[in-house]
Amino acid sequence: xxxxxxxxxxxxxxxxxxxxxxxxxxxxxxxxxxxxxxxxxxxxxxxxxxxxxxxxxxxxxxxxxxxxxxxxxxxxxxxxxxxxxxxxxxxxxxxxxxxxxxxxxxxxxxxxxxxxxxxxxxxxxxxxxxxxxxxxxxxxxxxxxxxxxxxxxxxxxxxxxxxxxxxxxxxxxxxxxxxxxxxxxxxxxxxxxxxxxxxxxxxxxxxxxxxxxxxxxxxxxxxxxxxxxxxxxxxxxxxxxxxxxxxxxxxxxxxxxxxxxxxxxxxxxxxxxxxxxxxxxxxxxxxxxxxxxxxxxxxxxxxxxxxxxxxxxxxxxxxxxxxxxxxxxxxxxxxxxxxxxxxxxxxxxxxxxxxxxxxxxxxxxxxxxxxxxxxxxxxx
Numbered sequence: 001x002x003x004x005x006x007x008x009x010x011x012x013x014x015x016x017x018x019x020x021x022x023x024x025x026x027x028x029x030x031x032x033x034x035x036x037x038x039x040x041x042x043x044x045x046x047x048x049x050x051x052x053x054x055x056x057x058x059x060x061x062x063x064x065x066x067x068x069x070x071x072x073x074x075x076x077x078x079x080x081x082x083x084x085x086x087x088x089x090x091x092x093x094x095x096x097x098x099x100x101x102x103x104x105x106x107x108x109x110x111x112x113x114x115x116x117x118x119x120x121x122x123x124x125x126x127x128x129x130x131x132x133x134x135x136x137x138x139x140x141x142x143x144x145x146x147x148x149x150x151x152x153x154x155x156x157x158x159x160x161x162x163x164x165x166x167x168x169x170x171x172x173x174x175x176x177x178x179x180x181x182x183x184x185x186x187x188x189x190x191x192x193x194x195x196x197x198x199x200x201x202x203x204x205x206x207x208x209x210x211x212x213x214x215x216x217x218x219x220x221x222x223x224x225x226x227x228x229x230x231x232x233x234x235x236x237x238x239x240x241x242x243x244x245x246x247x248x249x250x251x252x253x254x255x256x257x258x259x260x261x262x263x264x265x266x267x268x269x270x271x272x273x274x275x276x277x278x279x280x281x282x283x284x285x286x287x288x289x290x291x292x293x294x295x296x297x298x299x300x301x302x303x304x305x306x307x308x309x310x311x312x313x314x315x316x317x318x319x320x321x322x323x324x325x326x327x328x329x330x331x332x333x334x335x336x337x338x339x340x341x342x343x344x345x346x347x348x349x350x351x352x353x354x355x356x357x358x359x360x361x362x363x364x365x366x367x368x369x370x371x372x373x374x375x376x377x378x379x380x
Contacts, residue, residue, distance in 0.1 A: 044074035045105030046379075048081050050091050050098070050132075054149060054203060054211075055082030055110045056343045057283060062230055063212035064219075071224040079104070079379050080345035087115045088128035095135055098342075102379060106142035108179070108215065112163040113148050113201065116156060126166045133174045144218055145171050147182040149207065150189060152200030179218035184210040205282050234274050234291035235346055236380045237321070237373035239309045239362065243268040246302035253328060254306075259363055260333045264308060269300060271307070287369075290346065292324055297368035307364045311374065315357040319375050321347040325367030332360050346371045350378040 049055050061078040068075045081098040083090070088111045099107055109132060115125045129145075136143045147164045150157070164182050171178045185195055188210050195207035203211070212226045245268045254262075275295055279285050288294045296305050320329060322338060323346040329336040331353055342348035355374070364372060373380075 044068075044076040046077045046079060046102060047106045047108055048079045048099045048102055048104040049108050049110070050095075051082045051108075051110030051146075052086045052114050053082065053084035053344075054113070056080065056084050056345050057082070057203070057208070058345055059203075059205070059208040059230070059283065059286065060211035060215060062232070062286070063208060063227055064215050066227050066230060067212065067216060067224050068221065070227065071221070073221065073224065076105075077379065080343065080347060082110075082345060083341065083343040083348075085114055087111065087118060087120060088125050088132070089120070092128045092132050092135075095132065100139060100141070104141055106144060107136055108144045108146060110146040110148070110181075112160070112167070113151075116159045116163065122162055122166060125163070126170065129167065129170050130173070133170055133176065137174060143174070144177045144179055144215075146179040146211070146214065149181055149201075149203060149211065150185045150195075152189075152194075152196045154189065155200065177218045179211075179214040181211050181214040184214045230286060232286060232289040234289070235371075235373055237375040238273055238291035239311060239372050239374065240273045242271040242273070242307045242309050244271045244296060244300055245269075245306045245308075246296075246300045247304050247306055249302070249304055251304070253365060254330065254335075254363070256333065256335065259330045259335070262306070262308065262363060268308070271296075271299070284369075287324075287371075291373070292346070292369060292371045293366075294369045296366070296370075303367060305366055305368070307366060307370070309362045311355075311360045311362060312358065313355040313360065313374075316355050316376070318353055318355050319378050320349075320351045320353050320362075321371070321373045321375060321378075321380075322349040322351070322364075323347060323371030324369040326364055326370045326372065327367070328365040329372070330361075330363040332356065346373065347379070352378075 049061050058080055061080070065075050065078055079102050091109070091111055111129070112125070133143055145167050147167050148160055150160060160182065168178060185207065188195055193206055195203060195210060197204055209226050216222065216224050216226065243264050273293060274291050275288050275293065279288055279294055284294045297303055320331065320336060322329060323344055326338060327340060329338050336351045336353065338349050338351070364370060
């Protein structure tokens, strides 16, 4: 898929509206991704996808889940744990925070491209991957290793082959399955297929289809076809109705008094999710169809925005899940703990909250793209 093209995103807007803008999607955002426990999905387990920006993009997990569903196979719950720019040592350090907290039955590990880019030694890389395998073995959690994607034009092939050899060595040592992403992409590259975005590193839709093929094979589903298109729905619990105010780029972030004093007036514009108009780039269209805001800058001008929503709920314990460019979240005047280094994906931050009975006010500070949902648990 060339940059700027749209491929394979079909939106189904099956939503149930509740009062004051809190809506719940009737089905999960794409088959298998953060799907609720129960039934076939519970039987198929919970898989955490641990990796860098290629994992953070979610597409290969979405394709894998949809492929299994369309083939009538059990679909595991896929939980995103990708962070752009991360390396193996970073993934090792955040196993407790981002992986084990979800009590997975399996982890899919995808790392190596950034390690090469940052000059990490092969010995250090192997030690970190082995340490991840050792920790998961101790926790009795399965691990599948994904070989790295390749680069346009066969760039840095020698280093990527060395990484591939390391991953196979660690897999053999611990008896782990390997998803042969590198091999599948090399076959496609040599056949003349374009698999990358403009930077020659991040994958386009066809590149992600190669990844999904490798994962399905490693899961024992060589007979299952990779979908030619994704069919996505809004994720559960998205907050759909907002008022948006564009603020100057040099304006300081909100503090508690300013957040409490916010008043909606004529400057605030109505905004609803999912955005009704498709966007040009296939990956942003994927995220739009799952309930991300992707066009605030284009719709309202500027690059910084406040968004305010009023949510009606019974008194209950819940989770606020964020993604995209959310910098801060305020709930009823209280600032929630949001970390901007948790990845783009929906649920990069998963924050426990106590919702009061009646109407609660949510205010977010964000760039032009964001995700926010409220769910009854930290995964969905």
